[in-house]
Amino acid sequence: MPDAVAEPPEDATPAPGTDPEAESARIAAAAQAVKSDLEARAAQASGDAADVLEATALMAADPTLVQAAQAKAAAGTAAERAVWEAAVEVAATLASLGGYMAERARDVADVRDRIVAALTGRPAPGVPTRTEPFVLAARDLAPADTATLDPATCTALVTAEGGPTSHTAILARALGLPAVVAAPGILDIAEGTVVLVDGAAGTVHTDPTADQIAKAEQVARRVRTFDGRGRTSDGHPIALLANVGDTKGVAAAVEVGAEGVGLFRTEFCFLGNDSAPSIDEQVTAYRAILSAFPGKKVVVRTLDAGADKPLPFLNLHQEANPALGVRGIRTAAHSEQVLTDQLTAIATAAAAEQAEVWVMAPMVATADEAADFVARCHAAGLQTAGVMVEVPSAALSASDILSSASFASIGTNDLGQYTMAADRLLGELAGLNDPWQPAVLRLVQLTCEAGKRLERPVGVCGEAAADPALACVLVGLGVSSLSMTPRAIPDVSDVLRATSLADCRRLAALAVDSRTAAEARAGVRAQLPILDELGL
């Protein structure tokens, strides 16, 4: 990748005689041109790519950025320098908010580079056009560039920086591109070197052997299908469900034949809202999802606002530690009506559609919270009410919680971060934040044991469910459903179908009794030759 646009010198001033008003107008025109270009590209794209391009286009014309730059230009700074400085300020504000907002700071830098390029008459920064297949290595990649990568030539993406939940990583997954982020050594690899990128394992191999290349090619060619019925080799049913956040995710889930939805992240429908959505607005959004699954289960999660997914109408105060703050079900204490309205909307949508609707609350930590939520659901006419187990205290109190809740769904993403006290957004802590950690698996085991005693189904809807080897362990621990990004379902199905329930139980014991995450992963993988056969 060519270097990004260089920072204009600090003392850059406009040519003598330049009218500050004209500089201001140039900034507005350049921002508008960048916005139009991104909008045109959005119109050519679809799904998440279109969304990101539209969001970046909006940022290009964001009055905060443009007006701050114009104020600097009015004070005598050259237009390109003024844009640069204003963007640095906006990015710093976003970074200080942490989590999801901090990751948007990269989008501001992209918009800044595009406006500066437009002002200085240089071509917009971007990915070089290539006709032969290539792996793209970059320090970081703007979401707008990722969105328009052509998977026919760009076969994989590796960045030195970037968090696992950045737009770049999300988009690469949506495009089906193997992507590895936070790989600092990638910039030292010479152009032209042959590399093998394994997005699932998060590894990059340089100079692979002919054998390794042949195997990777075989894996890439394998057609991945799912017949709509998850089960072990001896016929023990395990529902394979999809995680969705909007109607685009639904299309992918339907296409792959998911048995239903195990996690509908409702907050994703309203991330851009300043005020609480009306009941009608919610009913429309929920029906759009439910209507795609007549006769199938859809587990609707109430708003999980907070931490990396702030909603201004629920997260009322800035917090020092938002992941440990007022998020998920905790917001009901100050915004009870929002929860009541949401349950009303879910019940109304459920009554109008044919899906089998279950409801669950995020971030439940105590038996009282669970009982209170279940009572509210019943009052709204929603009979199957459960909770997510993603706080260690919930796993440790699973029996008390499941005596009121109809089911539990384990969120291994948060259960991992809270068990290991490791921020799930930090690439640097990925080793700690690993669902193979025996401590995390022991909490999953406790929850499953409580579910078995009380005859309540327990599922997993965190990213762990999408790892085929770990999926076998989770089944062995006693989960009855696995919910994941739709793309992962065929692989998980293939591996489960080659493994008996007894073997899953043996693997679960091996993993739980391991001393480290690495030992658990390696020990289990060594017992699953099917992974190698399928190249997983």
Ligand code: PEP
């Ligand atoms: C989880 O924490 O595992 C989970 C599924 O919820 P989210 O990723 O939306 O926090």
Ligand code: MG
């Ligand atoms: Mg969670």
